[in-house]
Amino acid sequence: MTYRVLAVNPGSTSTKFAVYDGENQVFAKTLNHSVEELSKFKSIMDQFEMRKNEIEEALKENNIELKSINAVVGRCGGLPPVKSGAYLINEEMIDRLNNRPTLDHASNLGATISYSIANEIGVNSYIYDPVCVDESGDIAKVSGLKGLDRVCLTHALNTRAMAIKYAKMNNKNYKDLNLIVAHLGGGISLNVHEKGKIVDFVSDEEGPFSPERAGRLPAKMLVDLCYSGKYIHKEMVKNVRGKGGIVSYLNTVDAREVEERIANGDEYAKLIYDALALQVAKSIGELATVVNGDVDAIIITGGIAYSKYMSESISKRIKFIAPVEILAGENELEALAFGALRVLEGEEEATIYSETDFIKA
Template identity: 60%
Template sequence: MKYKILSINPGSTSTKIALYEDEKEILCKTLNHSADEIEKYEKIQDQFEMRKEAVLSFLKESGYDINELSAVVGRGGMLPKVKAGAYLVNEIMVNRLKNNPVIEHASNLGAIIAYEIANLIGVNAYIYDSVRVDELNDIARISGMPDIPRESTSHVLNSRAMAMKVAKKYGKKYNEMNFVVAHLGGGISLSIHEKGRIVDIIADDEGPFSPERAGRVPCKALIDLCYSGKYDKNTMNKKLRGNGGLKAYLNTVDVREVIQRINNGDEYAKLILEAMAYQVAKGIGELSTVVEGNVDAIIITGGIAYSDMITSWIKKRVSFIAPVEIMPGENEMESLSLGILRVLRGEEGYNVYNE
């Protein structure tokens, strides 16, 4: 039996959709929403009907019959802490995301749109590997300040999917192996996967700087800067997320541009980019201690992993720990679709959301 799965991944100004038939991608499209269109809505949740109609209209115009779908999956949004894997979307989840999300975020619309379309044709809607997956060990939650416990925030969807692929390549199951995964994108996060659970992470504000984020910075100096009177709270937030990292040092978030500068002899650009790779390598080493060095493979993924220059710098520093697998790309639509394909085939179970 063949399964057709529609995946929906809302972003701030676009809605990505993909249609898979089993493992085969039939369609992948980014539906862009203009600034004028987005600005009509006071809250992100108010965009639901507009985005849903955009998805349905595109599918109809492209000749795809939604009645042929076996399931619909949406990007998991800002729920309270959840487990990894699939959740059946129900009224309780939809109500939480519509009326009381942990954070207002475009990903909250994924489950809501999926649920509405699935109800139209009488199939199940799911989310898979929500951005709020939290399986940290208790010891990993201790930060050093009781006021600020550590929470799990990382690129779970792509990181778990790539770890599963590597496990299959090695002829084993995901829950039989230990991985360190470094996701290199606009933000950089790292995670340690111990026998099928993400037991610790380095979030994008705890570790390496990235194209637009400052990452881990000296706390005392940061406090002094916050109270210096030079900057308001919004500006300081931007210094950490949006105007940090490569943007702050080199005035660009485009890694390809930085590499071009390096190839043209810019030694300062080389120093900064190599420092980013250096910090990623340090993070990999840090997380390797969680499993006492018993790491089966290190995985480097995300859009920046397409750069041989950056991955070679990281690999040189960490290959003594474990074999390094380079798996570039965000892979979000594939990860959503193949996750639910495993559920439909009975290879994985699913959770039912309750408050």
């Protein structure tokens, strides 16, 4: 039997969704939401009905019957730390996302929309590998300042999907491998997968800078800047998440533009871009120590991984650790759909979400 899955990935200004028959995408659409349209809503979760209705209308216009769908899967973020894989969406999860989210982000609508559509047609709905996946041990949480524990926030959905894809490509079992995965996008995060679990990480706040994030910064200098009187709290947050990284040096977030400048002889652009490659390589080396150097492969993924310049710059520094595989792109809808498909086909078992399993946030 070929299962049909609807995958839903809401972003801050768009809603991406797709229908898959097995592993074949049969329909995909991106609905863009203007600032004017979104300004009508007091909160992100208030956008639920609007986004859901637009999805259903688009499916109807393209002759995709809701009743032909066997499962709905959505992206999600604002939950307490969870393990990797699929979670069955239930009322407890919806209550958490609506009333006590740990992260106020549009991705939380992925769960609420999926749950509502699935209930209408009498099928199960799931989330898969949300950004709050945390399978690391206590030793990975120690930061160096008591009370300021490290928080595992990485691009779990795409990195784990690419790790599973790599294993399948090489006729191996993901749970038998030790893999380091670097996601290079608007934000950059890395994690290490030990025998099927993400046991340590470098979040986008503590590792390489990226097109619009500052990454790891000198702590004392940062504290001094915060208390310099030049910035208020909101401005400092924006400096490190939004105005930091490549854009702070080169006034662009577009890696393609940076490479064009380099090709035209811009030495400063080359310095910054090469520094980014070096920082990614250093973080990969850092994570290799977690598994005592026993790394089967290093995977570079995300949108910037399409860059031959960047991929080669990183690879030449890390290939001594393990073979390097480039799996470019941010394949979030595919990752969601394939995760739900593995549940439907019995390859994975979905976890039942329960608030009692977590420390209350």
